[in-house]
Amino acid sequence: MNIKEAIKEDILNNQLPRGVPLRQVELSERYKVSRIPVRDALLSLKAEGWLSAHGKAGVMVPEFRWEEAEDLYLMRSRLECLLFEMAFDRIGETELKAARLILSELNQESLSLIQYGEMNWHFHSVLYQAANRGALHQVVEGLNEKVIRYLGFQYGPLGYRVESEQQHEELLWLIEQNDKQGALIFLQQHIEEAGKLLTEYLKSQASQ
């Protein structure tokens, strides 16, 4: 899935026009492949929320909407906390070790926005994996994927990155202390804070 990642990257970096239909031929010329892999990519990306329908045929890059961002974080807060609660008692040294490793890699700069987003999810994902709840995990994964679209705002103008990583450290610490209630509440705040920050920023942008 190389072209798919390439399109994602271009969407993230505003290299593709918003709101107007993307033409398969143009994309196939742009990425130097035939229309078939383009179609595959468009289908997947549409299903994942990176693209939306434009008329009866055709897709487009959807505009940013604060309502969507708010929805995504509302869902994350509800579902991730549920998943985390199910996972908590089963998180062992294996998961903690993996999480720490990812955190150290996250601290290294020189990651593209999309790589950073993926890493960020992997951190959470490793912890949730312990719950062994495939369907729930998959939906939460989808939400985190969709959120990546908005990362440019969070790690650009909002400069949220450093604070977010401190919170990750603290979350790990709470797990190590076996403080379930504390960790749950902290995770909820971690998500809701990020959501509120992003939503407010988008609202302020929209009203200009």
Added chain:
Amino acid sequence: MNIKEAIKEDILNNQLPRGVPLRQVELSERYKVSRIPVRDALLSLKAEGWLSAHGKAGVMVPEFRWEEAEDLYLMRSRLECLLFEMAFDRIGETELKAARLILSELNQESLSLIQYGEMNWHFHSVLYQAANRGALHQVVEGLNEKVIRYLGFQYGPLGYRVESEQQHEELLWLIEQNDKQGALIFLQQHIEEAGKLLTEYLKSQASQ
């Protein structure tokens, strides 16, 4: 999207083997189309959770798992109640009228399982639409789609259909009375009851 619907229907009616990889050529012969539309359908269905990966390449119809059913209903209860709460105050005569119409159509027998599932969702959907929360609505829609896979259990052995429709009537009545708290709690119970019933049934099946 005709072949996609056909595959869904076949999955629902156990016309496709579970757990073994589906071969694109076999499917293309079965549905009398080339492999391209088959691939398109498989990609979409995988993204929607109707199919899961099998090895590095290839997809399969996932087995029924009570954990998945439980997850789906846990998510529905949390997200649908949230969505319903957002919608409640904006539900007007238009939505109620549409919901009543769907309910009367639901009462007519002679619907295929998948048609019944779709109708069932439309009923809820009409009410939620008032919230005007695209992203949230879309995820909830996805959950309801996935639940359809298990409908064979609910409306076959469990015989839940009549009770479910009575509950729909009651929900509408609560909305008409403008009893927000009551309606919210009722919806939550409506979903959780269905989930519990299904999950317990699947567990009992699995242990045989």
Added chain:
DNA sequence: GCATATAAAAATGTATACAAAAATACGCAA
């Protein structure tokens, strides 16, 4: 002038053919 119907174009959808990758079967050695 505006709406609607119709014809041209552009775009997507599908089939066939070929290339790349994955899964499988086989042979060989330990």
Added chain:
DNA sequence: TTGCGTATTTTTGTATACATTTTTATATGC
């Protein structure tokens, strides 16, 4: 027999060519 590496076969991935649908432009009637 079992494990591993290689060759074969199977399966998926991609390109090109054609069919169908959708969109856009144009013309015609009111």
